[in-house]
Amino acid sequence: MAELERRVKLWRGGRLATLAGEQGWGLIDDGALLVDGDQLRWVGPSADAPAADEVVELHGALVTAGFVDCHTHLVYDGNRANEFEQRLLGASYADIAKAGGGIRSTVAATRAASEADLLASATRRAQALMREGVTTLEIKSGYGLDAATEARMLRVARQLQSLGLDVRTTYLAAHALPPEFTNADDYITAVCEWLPELRAAGLVDAVDAFCEHIAFSPAQTARVFDAAQALGLPVKLHAEQLSDQGGAALAAGYRALSCDHLEYLSPAGIQAMAAAGTVAVLLPGAFYALRETQLPPIQQLRDAGVPIAIATDHNPGSSPTLSPLLMLNMACVLFRLTPEEAWRGLTVNGARALGLRDRGQLVAGQRADFCVWDAGHPRELAACFGHNPLTERVQQGMQGAV
Ligand code: NIG
Ligand code: FE
Numbered sequence: 001m002a003e004l005e006r007r008v009k010l011w012r013g014g015r016l017a018t019l020a021g022e023q024g025w026g027l028i029d030d031g032a033l034l035v036d037g038d039q040l041r042w043v044g045p046s047a048d049a050p051a052a053d054e055v056v057e058l059h060g061a062l063v064t065a066g067f068v069d070c071h072t073h074l075v076y077d078g079n080r081a082n083e084f085e086q087r088l089l090g091a092s093y094a095d096i097a098k099a100g101g102g103i104r105s106t107v108a109a110t111r112a113a114s115e116a117d118l119l120a121s122a123t124r125r126a127q128a129l130m131r132e133g134v135t136t137l138e139i140k141s142g143y144g145l146d147a148a149t150e151a152r153m154l155r156v157a158r159q160l161q162s163l164g165l166d167v168r169t170t171y172l173a174a175h176a177l178p179p180e181f182t183n184a185d186d187y188i189t190a191v192c193e194w195l196p197e198l199r200a201a202g203l204v205d206a207v208d209a210f211c212e213h214i215a216f217s218p219a220q221t222a223r224v225f226d227a228a229q230a231l232g233l234p235v236k237l238h239a240e241q242l243s244d245q246g247g248a249a250l251a252a253g254y255r256a257l258s259c260d261h262l263e264y265l266s267p268a269g270i271q272a273m274a275a276a277g278t279v280a281v282l283l284p285g286a287f288y289a290l291r292e293t294q295l296p297p298i299q300q301l302r303d304a305g306v307p308i309a310i311a312t313d314h315n316p317g318s319s320p321t322l323s324p325l326l327m328l329n330m331a332c333v334l335f336r337l338t339p340e341e342a343w344r345g346l347t348v349n350g351a352r353a354l355g356l357r358d359r360g361q362l363v364a365g366q367r368a369d370f371c372v373w374d375a376g377h378p379r380e381l382a383a384c385f386g387h388n389p390l391t392e393r394v395q396q397g398m399q400g401a402v
Contacts, residue, residue, distance in 0.1 A: 007053040009035045009397070012046040014058030017378045018362040019065065019348055025340060025378065026362075033063065035368045038396035043362050064343070064378055065360050066135025066369035066395060067324045068350030071260050071281050071311035073172075074129075074160075075122045075153045076143045078109025080316045084289075093290050093318060094242060097214045103143070103176040106316055110143040110153065118156045125314065126160045128322040132388055135369035135395045137165055138311075138354055140208055142172030145187075146180075147194045154203035164400040166369075168354050170236060171198060174209035174216050174224045188220045192227035199231050206257060206354070210238040211247035218250050225254045234355055240264040241286070252276035258309065258353035261286065262296045270297060274304040279353040281309045282337075282345070284330035285319035298335055308337070309353040310345030329385040339382035368397040 011033045018026035032049040034042035042050055083096050083105075096102045110118070122139075129137060139157035144150035154169050161167045173191040181187040198204050207228035211221040215238075225235045234257045239247035241261035248259040248269030259265075259273060260281035273280060280301050286292070301308055310331045313319040321327070324346055331342040348360030359367045372392035375381055381389070393400055 006037055008041070009054045009056065010049055010052035011035065011056045011058055011063070012049055014061050014063040014372065015376065016043065016362055017062065017064045017343070018043060019344060020361055020363050023340070031063070033362065033368070033370065035394070035397045038368055038398075040362065040364055040366050040368050042364050058372065061391065062373040062375045062378065063362065064133075064371050064373065065347045065362055065366075066371050066393065067133045067346045068136040068354065068356070068360055069129060069134045069311050069314075069324055069346070070136075070138045070258070070309055070350040070353040071283060071313050072137060072139055073142060073313070073315035074125050074137070074139045075118055075141075075156045076106050076110045076316055077113035077118060077121065078106055078316065079320070080105060083317060087290070094214050097176070102317055104179065106143045107145050107176065107178060111146070111149050115152050115156060118152065119159055122156055122160060123163065125322055126163055126165060129312070129314075129324065130163065130165055130393060130400065131390065132323055132325050133371040133390050133393055134324055135165060135371075135393065136168070136351065136354070136356070136359060138168045138170060140170040140172040140175075142175030142208075142210075145173060145176065145178035147190075147197075150194060151198060151201070151203065154198060158203060164395050164398060166395070168205045168356075169203055170206045170208045171195060171204045172208040172210070174221065176210065176215060184216060184220060188216065188223050191224055195227050196231060199233060204233060206234045206236055208236045208238065211245050211250070212238070212242055213245070214242070218246055221247060221250060225251070229254060236260065236353070240266070240269065244269070248273055248278075252278050257355050260311075260313075263287065263292055263294045265297055267297075267300065270300050270304050270306060274306050279307045279309050279349055281311055281350075281353050282331065282335060283311060283313040283319060284327055284334050285321045286313050287334060288330055289319055289321075295335065298337065307349045307352055308341060308345050309349040310337070310342055311350060311353075325381060325388055326385055328382045332382050339379040342382050343378050368394060370394050
């Protein structure tokens with residue numbers, strides 16, 4: 001029966017931006033994709049396409065890989081528009097955090113929310129990302145900061161998988177010091193103790209921390225990474241967002257999948273990341289919303305051969321955006337990435353930042369996660385903002401409503 005239902009589908013007559021290889025758009029004009037189950041079985045010119053059970057005509061539409069949003073804090077309750085107003089009046093993100101707002105205010109709201117409420121609001125946010133072409137989504141915990149609420153956040157994140165989206169979950173209990181702790185070292189002990197059970201429950205794909213003067217020190221971060229490593233879990237780090245703490249070099253020492261933010265990254269941090277193959281995840285939404293003026297060292301990252309990813313960093317404080325398309329544009333305008341770098345950042349390098357090699361390019365053998373756009377070239381999507389020309393979104397070979 002299963003065999004009968006498994007139909008091979010050919011999408012033909014599209015302009016494919018495959019991003020095959022290490023550089024270039026990999027354009028195939030009048031190209032075709034053969035989808036077998038959840039995989040791309042063949043990609044090439046329509047004229048050479050193999051036979052299929054079903055054919056979809058693309059009429060010249062643009063086809064790209066689906067977006068991989070590799071850094072979000074999507075599950076939470078409440079909002080922080082009041083802090084937006086405070087920042088406009090001159091308060092900094094760090095000032096607000098030190099006064100007990102920021103992450104801690106979202107922690108209070110999230111602890112008070114039921115699992116059903118968290119699922120309902122996270123579903124709406126995930127659907128907004130999907131409507132702009134996201135097919136793989138990373139979601140961090142870190143607004144619970146106690147064992148029960150961290151677990152609740154991760155369970156909710158996992159449930160979003162049923163929307164037709166691949167969800168990867170990251171344990172970020174080392175995000176801020178919760179109010180019931182006065183000693184950060186004691187809290188880190190608890191963070192390390194909660195992890196094995198969450199991992200055994202299948203709720204954790206990676207472990208992250210916020211290494212910053214308003215959060216945790218490199219030594220405390222190292223303790224969290226040791227706990228992750230002991231369980232065979234890969235690590236990532238919110239590093240050098242507000243100051244240079246040497247976090248990137250520390251994380252690279254643990255062969256981190258990624259270091260994220262990086263406005264204050266040092267030359268030593270860049271070299272360590274390059275040597276470890278760690279991806280630099282740049283977050284233009286947070287840079288923009290916090291009116292940051294210190295740019296990440298983009299040319300130096302390029303020169304060192306560090307792969308660059310881009311993500312929304314969706315969260316209620318520093319980056320309340322649900323638009324990967326806007327991030328493409330901001331990565332170009334604010335960070336001066338080329339449109340191709342920005343596209344690679346939200347596809348193949350986003351996947352790499354999650355340790356995934358099976359998606360992000362339109363290449364035979366990869367997952368059939370792709371988008372069809374009413375556009376002629378992917379650079380048009382980076383040049384525009386506030387415009388969404390998505391017409392089809394396919395995840396694991398299945399078309400979903402957009
Ligand atoms: O990626 N920098 C730390 N974490 C988040 C912000 C979380 C928040 O402000 O709620 C970030 O920017
Ligand atoms: Fe973040």
